[in-house]
Amino acid sequence: MKKTSLFLVLLASLPLVGQTLQVTPQTHDALIRLGGQLMLDGKAYEYDRQLSDEIGPRLTGSGNYVKATEYAKGEFTRLGLKNVHFEIWTIPATWEPESVGEARMIKPHHQRLHMESEGWSLSTPEGGVRGEIFHLKAATVEAVTADADKIKDHIVFIDGETMRNSPSQFGKLFDGLNALTTSGAKALILGFGTTNNAPSFIGLTTFNGSLFPLAAGNLGQEDTLLLGRLLKEGPVEVQFTFKNRILANVPVNNVVAEIPGTDASGEYIVIGGHLDSWHPGTGAQDNGTGASSVLAIAEAIQASGLKPRRTIRFILFGGEEEGLIGSVNYARQHLSEMDKCVGVFVTDSGSEPPKGWYTFGRSDVKDSLKLIEPLLASLGASGTTDEGDLTFETDEAPFLIHGVPSLVLWTPMDKYWGLHHKPSDTFDKVVQRDLNLGVAVVGVTAYAFADAPNSLKHYSQSELEDELKSIKAIDEYKDMNDHKLF
Numbered sequence: 001m002k003k004t005s006l007f008l009v010l011l012a013s014l015p016l017v018g019q020t021l022q023v024t025p026q027t028h029d030a031l032i033r034l035g036g037q038l039m040l041d042g043k044a045y046e047y048d049r050q051l052s053d054e055i056g057p058r059l060t061g062s063g064n065y066v067k068a069t070e071y072a073k074g075e076f077t078r079l080g081l082k083n084v085h086f087e088i089w090t091i092p093a094t095w096e097p098e099s100v101g102e103a104r105m106i107k108p109h110h111q112r113l114h115m116e117s118e119g120w121s122l123s124t125p126e127g128g129v130r131g132e133i134f135h136l137k138a139a140t141v142e143a144v145t146a147d148a149d150k151i152k153d154h155i156v157f158i159d160g161e162t163m164r165n166s167p168s169q170f171g172k173l174f175d176g177l178n179a180l181t182t183s184g185a186k187a188l189i190l191g192f193g194t195t196n197n198a199p200s201f202i203g204l205t206t207f208n209g210s211l212f213p214l215a216a217g218n219l220g221q222e223d224t225l226l227l228g229r230l231l232k233e234g235p236v237e238v239q240f241t242f243k244n245r246i247l248a249n250v251p252v253n254n255v256v257a258e259i260p261g262t263d264a265s266g267e268y269i270v271i272g273g274h275l276d277s278w279h280p281g282t283g284a285q286d287n288g289t290g291a292s293s294v295l296a297i298a299e300a301i302q303a304s305g306l307k308p309r310r311t312i313r314f315i316l317f318g319g320e321e322e323g324l325i326g327s328v329n330y331a332r333q334h335l336s337e338m339d340k341c342v343g344v345f346v347t348d349s350g351s352e353p354p355k356g357w358y359t360f361g362r363s364d365v366k367d368s369l370k371l372i373e374p375l376l377a378s379l380g381a382s383g384t385t386d387e388g389d390l391t392f393e394t395d396e397a398p399f400l401i402h403g404v405p406s407l408v409l410w411t412p413m414d415k416y417w418g419l420h421h422k423p424s425d426t427f428d429k430v431v432q433r434d435l436n437l438g439v440a441v442v443g444v445t446a447y448a449f450a451d452a453p454n455s456l457k458h459y460s461q462s463e464l465e466d467e468l469k470s471i472k473a474i475d476e477y478k479d480m481n482d483h484k485l486f
C-alpha cells in the first residue's frame with residue numbers, strides 16, 4: 001500500500017460533521033505538486049522585492065500605486081492567465097506628503113519634534129500651525145462636547161491614554177474624531193509612534209478614503225511620552241508645518257485575473273490581498289507579502305500545469321488601508337455572482353512562519369481543513385483560530401458578510417506589529433523561507449477548495465450573526481452596518 005492511499009483511507013474514515021469538502025486522490029496529488037512548487041521554486045520573494053524595492057510605497061491612487069497595478073497586470077498576462085483586467089472604483093481623495101514636515105515644541109522650551117503628517121489629513125496653512133496643546137480624555141462625542149472650551153483654538157493631543165477611554169469599534173471612534181472637526185480645534189497630534197521616535201500610521205483620520213478636514217501630525221513614541229509628562233506640569237505649545245498633495249475623486253483600479261475552471265458550474269474561489277501600502281516604509285510586509293503571494297500562486301499553478309475544477313480568481317485590491325475600499329467596492333459590483341463564490345483566501349499578516357488559518361468560527365471550514373491537515377502540518381500550519389479581533393481588518397470581510405467561507409492566513413504577527421505602517425516595513429525584514437511557507441499554505445488550501453467535487457454552502461444572515469456572536473465580533477459588525485462601511 002502506498003502512503004498516499006493509506007492517507008486516503010484515513011480521510012474516508014473521518015467523521016463528517018455538517019458539510020465538509022471532499023478531497024479526491026487527484027486533488028491530493030495536485031496539492032503536493034503545488035506545495036512543492038511553491039516551497040522549492042516559488043517566486044513570492046522576488047515579487048515582493050520588485051514591489052517594495054523597485055516600485056516603493058504604494059499609497060492608494062498614487063503614481064507608485066498605478067505602477068504596481070500595471071506591473072501586476074503585466075505579470076498576470078505574462079503568466080498566461082485569462083480575463084486579466086482592471087476594475088475601477090473612485091476614492092474621495094488621494095493623499096501623499098509633498099515635502100518633509102517640520103515640527104517643534106515652543107513652550108516650555110524649544111525642541112525639535114519627530115512628527116510627520118498623518119495620512120489623509122490636511123496640509124497646515126502657509127507658515128504652519130501654532131498653538132497650545134489640549135490632551136483629549138477620550139475620542140467620543142461626549143468628551144469633545146464636555147471640553148469644548150478647552151479644545152477651541154487648541155491643538156488636540158490624542159495618545160494611548162485617550163484611546164484606552166475611547167470606543168474600540170471603528171464607527172463609534174470616527175464619530176468622536178469627527179466631532180473634533182467642528183470643535184474649533186486648530187489641528188491634531190496623534191501620539192501612536194513607536195520607539196526611536198518613528199511615526200506609526202493607523203489610518204485614524206480617514207474613513208472610506210475621505211479627507212479629514214484638519215491638519216494632523218503623527219508623533220514618535222519618545223516625543224509622545226515627553227509631551228504627556230510635560231502636560232502634567234503646565235502649558236505646552238508646539239508649531240508644525242506639513243505640505244501634502246491631495247487630489248479629489250480619483251479613479252483607482254483593483255487588478256483581476258483568472259485561471260478558468262474545467263467544470264461549467266460557474267463557481268469560483270478568490271485568492272486576494274491588498275496591493276496598496278502606507279508610505280513611511282515600502283510596504284514589503286504590509287502587504288507586499290500578501291500581494292506577492294497572490295502573484296506567486298498564479299505563477300506556480302501555471303508552472304505546474306494544473307487545471308482546477310473551479311475558476312480561481314486572483315484579485316489585488318486597492319484602498320485597504322483607508323477602510324477596505326477596494327474589496328468593499330468589488331463585493332458591491334459583483335453581488336449578482338456572489339452566490340457562485342465558494343471560498344475567499346486572503347493574506348495580510350506578513351512573512352512569519354504560518355500557524356494556519358483564521359476561520360472566523362465556521363465549523364464546516366475547520367472540518368474541511370482537517371482533510372488536508374497532514375499537508376498543512378508539514379508546513380507547520382495545521383492550526384485554526386477563532387479570535388474575532390481581525391474579522392473586519394482586511395479584505396475577506398466584504399465577502400464574509402455575504403456568507404462566503406472566508407479565510408485569512410494566520411501567523412504569530414510578532415514581527416508584524418513592530419513593522420506595521422512604520423518606516424521599518426522594508427524588504428530586508430522579509431524572510432524567504434517563512435514567506436514561502438505562508439504562500440504554500442494559501443496555495444494548497446485554496447486549491448483544495450477550488451478542486452473539490454463539492455463546495456461549502458453560504459451562511460444565511462442568521463447563521464452569519466451566530467458565527468459573529470461566537471467569535472465576539474457581532475458588536476463590531478453592527479457598528480460597521482450602522483456606519484454603512486459595507
Ligand SMILES: [Zn+2]
Pocket residue numbers: 274286287320348
Ligand atoms: Zn495590510
